[in-house]
Amino acid sequence: MQEDLMLDSRQTAPVAARNPVPETLDALVIGTGVAGLYQLYQLRNLGLKAHACDTAGDVGGTWFWNRYPGAKFDSEAYIYQYLFDEDLYKGWTWSERFPSQPEIERWMHYIADKLDLRRDISFSTTVTAATFDEDRQVWRVRTDQGEMIETRFLIGCTGMLSAPLEDRFRGQSSFEGMILHTARYPRGGLDLAGKRVGVIGTGATGIQVIQTIAAEVASLTVFVRTPQYVLPMKNPKYGPDEAAWYKGRLDELRQNLPNTFTGFEYDFEHKWHELIPNQRRAILEEIHADGSLKLWLSSFAEMFFDEAVSEEISEFVRQKMRDRLKDPELIDILVPKPGDYGFGTHRVPLETNPHFPSKA
Incomplete structure (x- = not known):
């Protein structure tokens, strides 16, 4: 028998001893x-x-x-x-x-x-x-x-997203299944096998959840309000050589990270109008293939204040998403439309599966 589950909970048991606060x-x-x-x-x-x-x-x-x-x-x-x-x-x-x-x-x-x-x-x-x-x-x-x-x-030091929004939808109190919020997911996890699951939202968190549980649950329905520009993630494993590589860069990172636009190790280094179209395209392809947030945070700063540049980069990302999705129905639901908003003006999520879930 299938069980219903709607991803919204607050139950996480304390694990460390409590020290009183001095007066x-x-x-x-x-x-x-x-x-x-x-x-x-x-x-x-x-x-x-x-x-x-x-x-x-x-x-x-x-x-x-x-x-x-x-x-x-x-x-x-x-x-x-x-x-x-x-x-x-x-x-x-x-x-x-x-x-x-x-x-x-x-x-x-x-x-x-x-x-x-x-x-x-x-x-x-x-x-x-x-x-x-x-x-x-x-x-x-x-x-x-x-x-x-x-x-x-x-x-x-509470952060800007430390208080999850609760009771957002009419009828939640009468829902007979389990409602969970990703920011208060049970510490011991949940067995989702055989469950009928709904996920609300396709932001960075929603995408991480969807791609992780899609193969495990009996059925998955994704509720989409705002389509997102999404980039593929490349996540190689690190062994001794990779660890030695980044640990050896500590002085470089100390110098670089506080002085970039975003605090990442990379920064905007290309000028859109100084390049011909083929050069721009080559840079976009190279950065997209990096499998990180680099396309958002260090490709062309002009995308944030030049509408024509924004549209060209946005269409580049939209086409990359269409190529990965393939299914026309999913493309219509999950890919932003021209004129909706520009790439990079919302927080950009990364996805790690070769395809998005088969049903949204």
Whole structure:
């Protein structure tokens, strides 16, 4: 018998011990993702009495909560790292160019343990109120554990997408199947074999889910509002040679990453109007074949402010998508139409399957 499942849940059990928040602090950090851990480390190095708290049961931030099928980097792993400590950087080795969530979460644990941060973190602790006392120049912070903290500095590292939208559709309360949200996917995962599954949305997360579970479920229906410009991902495995290659580039990356347009290792280096059409096409083909976000972030900056350039690059990507999809019905549903919006003006997803799901 098929079971219905609609991908929307919030149930993720805490896994780390909870340390109480001290009553007085120099600095309180909210969140222990990539930014929160770095803030806690730097504040302690300044000699401040610093502490962090997180609703989650362990470190990781987005990589604690987003454990849905197919969750992975679409930034190259070796640039998604801290660069301030050579031993810390070189002490971790990635298994592939774009690793999956479990490996990323293990890396976050490695950071917390190497920097001895856990002793100054309260997990399973949510800030419920924060009021600034103008007279005393301190923050008075309350948590859901009943704690009241006074701190000189309050630093929010909660991210811009940390609160999932719930109850968005009429009739959700009467749906008899399971509703899950990818940002609160159950920690132990789910057995989707034999299930009838609906996925709402074909953004970066939706695509990762769809391509991962399509072969496992009994049936899959994808609900599409806005077609996305999508690029193929190339994700080679890393062995000792590849690890030595990127670890040997630490000084280069330290110099380069803070000075590019996007913080990636590559940047816009071509001028559209200085090239003839064949040269432009050759560059687009070469960058597209890289299998990364490079076409979006380092091809031609003119696509963001010159409508004609935007349309030509957009049509290039649309044709690449048509060539991969082949099915006219899927092309009509999943490929943006001319005049909808330009390539790169929305966040660009990567896909790793040779074809999109057979039914949308």
